[in-house]
Amino acid sequence: MPMQPWFTDAKLGIFIHYGIYAVDGVTESWAFYHGQVSHEQYMKQLEGFTAAHYDPDVWAELFARTGARYAVLTARHHDGVALWDTAQDGLSVARHTPAGRDLVTGYVEAMREHGLKVGLYYSHSDWNHPDYASVIHPDMPPEEATAHPYVAPRDGQERPQAWERYLAYRTAQVRELVTAHHPDLLWFDGEWERSEEQWRLDELADAILSVSPDTVLNGRMLSQGDYATPEQGLPVTTPPGPWELCLTINDSWGFQHHDHNHKSVRLLVRYFTETIAMGGNLLLDVGPREDGTIPDEQVARLEGLGDWIARHADAVYDTRAGLPAGHHYGPSTLSADRRTLYLVCLDAPTEGVSVRGVRNTVKRVTVLGTGTALAHRTVGGLGAVPGVLWIDAPHGSDVDRHATVLALELEGELDLYRGFGRD
Structure with missing residues (x-):
């Protein structure tokens, strides 16, 4: 059944x-x-x-x-x-x-x-x-x-x-x-x-x-x-x-x-x-x-x-398992349509939050619960190997005392690189 x-x-x-x-x-x-x-x-x-x-x-x-x-x-x-x-x-x-x-x-x-x-x-x-x-x-x-x-x-x-x-x-x-x-x-x-x-x-x-x-x-x-x-x-x-x-x-x-x-x-x-x-x-x-x-x-x-x-209900209900270990230093979930990635920051970020292996263009990053938009940029990358996505750390009232969640709106469904990088 x-x-x-x-x-x-x-x-x-x-x-x-x-x-x-x-x-x-x-x-x-x-x-x-x-x-x-x-x-x-x-x-x-x-x-x-x-x-x-x-x-x-x-x-x-x-x-x-x-x-x-x-x-x-x-x-x-x-x-x-x-x-x-x-x-x-x-x-x-x-x-x-x-x-x-x-x-x-x-x-x-x-x-x-x-x-x-x-x-x-x-x-x-x-x-x-x-x-x-x-x-x-x-x-x-x-x-x-x-x-x-x-x-x-x-x-x-x-x-x-x-x-x-x-x-x-x-x-x-x-x-x-x-x-x-x-x-x-x-x-x-x-x-x-x-x-x-x-x-x-x-x-x-x-x-x-x-x-x-x-x-x-x-x-x-x-x-x-x-x-x-x-x-x-x-x-x-x-x-x-x-x-x-x-x-x-x-x-x-x-x-x-x-x-x-x-x-x-x-x-x-x-x-x-x-x-x-x-x-x-x-x-x-x-x-x-x-x-x-x-x-x-x-x-x-x-x-x-x-x-x-x-x-943080959007990151909980109507979601699926998120990124495999190694892509983000914390838990994550993925929306049912695979177009929004939710990153859970268990400790308050200091300089920034990094995500590895995301091939998609990231349209927007916001703090879930407050709606504050965060600047983001991709550093490095070569050919089929995507660079590291860096997101500016939230501060002040945007930091949840238990765990802060960042919502990444993606261009298209999540496309994740799982390779070893260039030889």
Whole structure:
């Protein structure tokens, strides 16, 4: 199936890690998996999850103001606690917490009301389901087969019938989400714990797309996925095909009381521009408190990023990946008609900004957001080898405190020299 064009045009999405782990502020699901807290202590958080101030309309308004075009909510993490009133046997906030209600439907409605595409996160794995730890990944070394009792049978003896029950449960839950909400995107996780054949991902994809044929599937559906999902660090080489960078605002996915190591707005602008310059989307994560409110520090970062995007929207939306590395010392994007090149200056230029390899005549250079025209000239060049384009540095109010963007209007579509120069 061809990739849905909305995804590659979106540029920014918001990841929402929301679940019972916010009660004590522990690592989502992993806290009991790694023994940071006991399983009993982790699950006791069910008693404190209230969603008392959960208002997805407030979320959606904030995300839209940030400039996001889609959002992804953790409908069910590895701990198996569903955020909706699932009809399957298993844990849910509707039946097992004071929240006592479905939290997914309101989220879906609010996002669509504010024009955002709807994404739902669902973990293939469920470390609380009694039938989950019943088989072993075929590539797992024997000495590791029973290392994690939440994943594999303790005695190393597989129980195929239990695994069949788990797959039926997994597929039924996914079908509930798809039938009820027709999500624009399903963001799967936990795929590493079984092989693609064990997960029966071809059957799962068929079950999804037969009901909602336009739903985008992330790369953790393995061969059935539509795009790649690197986490926490920009790839050095652009992934083949569509992709998104998943990034936390601080160091945590879910809410953690003591994590105040929030990235600055300037750093988030840098991550964002470098990502879209490589043709990807940024999926920026927030971790709401258990009551459903997003911490002020995270709101401030989203608002700051949104302010920058609003001032530089022409360089963000309806653009494609810009110049390859080496042509400009910073990120860049290219308009869809390939006639305007946007140069991002992450640091305030001093004498000038240089661009190499552009064969086109540059009709005009302006500072995006202020419209100030900048003088420019080409120095050098020989035959088919173009000279270096030098642009006078912007000054004063034309310099953005986070990143300045220069718009180069070209004569014709971008014609880029990629050679080695004259021998």
